[in-house]
Amino acid sequence: MSYSDYLENKVQAHVFSGTAYTSPTLYVGLFTSATADDGSGTEVSGGAYARQAMSMSTTGDSSTNSAAVEYPTATASWGTVTHMAIYDAASGGNMLAHGALTASKIIDSGDVFRFPSGDVDITLS
Secondary structure, three states: OEEOHHHHHHHHHHHHHOOOOOOOOEEEEEEOOOOOOOOOOOEOOOOOOOOEEEOEEEEOOEEEEOOOEEOOOOOOOOEEEEEEEEEOOOOOOOEEEEEEEEEEEEEOOOOOOEEOOOOOEEEOO
16 A cells, blocks of 8 residues: 555654654545545445444554444445445545555445455555
């Protein structure tokens, strides 16, 4: 996963200028197109889709989701989900990190998408 430009700027200002930054509640969104550091990409919409809250735990330079994240049952096709992003709001807000899924997934009506605990990893290098 990559940090967004927004988060890079917040970390830079916090570490080197002492600008306060409060860790937000995290929400994970699903995308049907590539995401980018500028926050762009095509997020899933409709069919009962909504970003889901996610808790993370950190050890050393690696953070991972500490509990499963499950989306509501799709009431219409969401298309082929290829990417995900972590946000600081349930809607709107700022993209913090993003990346491609290990494997894309077609979500049709009646399907449930989930990230099992430990499947979302962010590592600093």
